[in-house]
Amino acid sequence: MAPSLLYPKITTPTPSIIHSSGNYLTTSDGRRIFDASGGAAVACLGHNDPRVKEAIVAQLNQTAYVYSPFFTVPAAEEVASFLTESTRGKMERVFVVSSGTEAIEAALKMARQYYTELSEPQWQRTRFIARRQSYHGNTLGSLGAGGHKLRRAIYEPILATNVSHVSPCYPYRDMKEDETEEAYVTRLAEELEAEFQRVGPETVCAFVAETMSGTTLGCVPAVPGYFKAIKAVCDRHGALLILDEVMSGMGRTGTLHAWEQEDVVPDLQTIAKGLGAGYAPIGALLVGSRVVDALTKGTGSFLHSQTYQGHPVACSAAVAVQRIIRDDNLLENVRVRGEYLGALLKERVGGHRHVGDIRGRGLFWALEFVKDKTTKEPFPAAEGIAQKVHRTGLEKEHCISMIPGSGVADGVNGDIVQIAPAYNVSREDIEMIVQRVVGVINAVFGEE
Secondary structure (H helix, E strand, C coil): CCCCCCCCECCECCCCEEEEEECEEEECCCCEEEECCHHHHCCECEECCHHHHHHHHHHHHHCCCCCCCCCCCHHHHHHHHHHHHHCCCCEEEEEEECCHHHHHHHHHHHHHHHHHHCCCCCCCCCEEEEECCCCCCCCHHHHHHCCCHHHHHHHHHHCCCCEEEECCCCHHHHCCCCCCHHHHHHHHHHHHHHHHHHHCHHHEEEEEEECCCCCCCCCCCCCCCHHHHHHHHHHHCCCEEEEEECCCCCCCCCCCCHHHHCCCCCCEEEECHHHHCCCCCCEEEEEEHHHHHHHHHCCCCCCCCCCCCCCHHHHHHHHHHHHHHHHCCHHHHHHHHHHHHHHHHHHHHCCCCCEEEEEEECCEEEEEECCECCCCECCCHHHCHHHHHHHHHHCCCCCEECEEEECCCCCCCCEEEEECCCCCCCHHHHHHHHHHHHHHHHHHHCCC
C-alpha cells in the first residue's frame, strides 16, 4: 500500500520513531539516535519527562479546550504571569498562540494596530524592515518578513511588498579585516538609518530581527552594542523593535530571554520552541508597556484571534516545563555546558580544512562548512552539504541528529549544522556529542 503521509521528500519516508526517552530517539529499525538538535531546538528537557506528562493529564482531567475569546483557564493565566514576571514587568501582556509563526503573525498585526491606536493615529505606517538571511516563519505574512531566498523563491509573487531587508549582523563574512567591532556596528546602524530614509521614516512600523539568528544564518551572536545601536535608530523614528526569539529564547542561549544579554528591551517579542519543550504546540507574543498603553487608551482590544490560542493543555505543559527549568537550575547548566560544548568543538574540529567557523552561545552552536577555509568560499548549493552531514549523522555508525541549514553565505550557497541539545545534558553527553560530530565530519569530508 502506498503511504498516505506527505513526507518532505514525497517519495522518501523519514525515519520512524517508535520511542523517545531522555536524549535518545529509537527508530523502527533499532537505531538509538542521540538527539543533539532537540528536533528544531525544541525539546529542551529531552523526551518523556514524567513531570510534564503528569501536568498534561491533570489538565485534561480539568479542561481540555475552551475558546480563548470567550473564556480563560488558570493555566493560561499562570503561564502569562510567569512570562511577564520573568521580564521583571518590562513586557506587560502575553498573547498565547500555537507556534512561532503564529506569534510573528500576531506581532506584525500588533505593530500595525499600535499606530492606529495612538491619540493621533499614524495610518501611513505600513512597512517593516527586517534582515537578509533571516527566517520568521512559513505563513505568507511571516515568510514575507523573513529574508530566506530559497524559502521565499516560489512564493515571491504572492508575498507582501511592504517589507525591505538590510544586512544581518554576521561578522564572519561581513566584517572587514581592518574593521573594529565598534566600526562594524556603526556601519550596520547607518545602513538601517539609510533604509528608513529610503522608504520614508514615517511609513515604518517596526524593525524585525532574531535576537540570535537561527538556522538561516547559524547561531550568530550579535556583536556587542549592535542591538543598542539598532534600537536607537528605531527610537529616533518612532518605530517599534520586534525581537524574534522563537528559537533562541526561553533559555537556549543561557538566559531566559536572549535580549537580556544585549542591553535592550524590545517592544514586542516572540517565543515558542523552548516554552513548551515540544510537549504541546505553543508560542507567545510578549507585549511591552508602550504598546499596551496605546491599546488600553484606544480600542481596548487586539483585533486578532485564533482558534487554539491559549490552549489549556499547551499552557499547562508550558507551566510545567518552565517550573522544571527553574527548579532544576537548568539555565546555569546551559551556560556551563554550553561553554564546554563551544570550547570542545573548536578544539576537536576547529582546525578541519572544511570547518570555516564555529559560533554560538549557551547550548546553541553552529558549524559553518566552507570549500576553502582561507577565502571562505562556500560549497555550491547543488552539493547539498548541510543535508549530507545531517543524513550521515542519522546513519547507524554515528546516530546523532543535528539541524542542517543552507544559504547562509549569500541566501543560496553556504552550509551549517546546528547543535542544540537539551538543557539538562551532562558533561559526558557533551563529550559524546562532539565525538560523534567529529566522526560525521570525517565521514563526509575526510579527516583534516
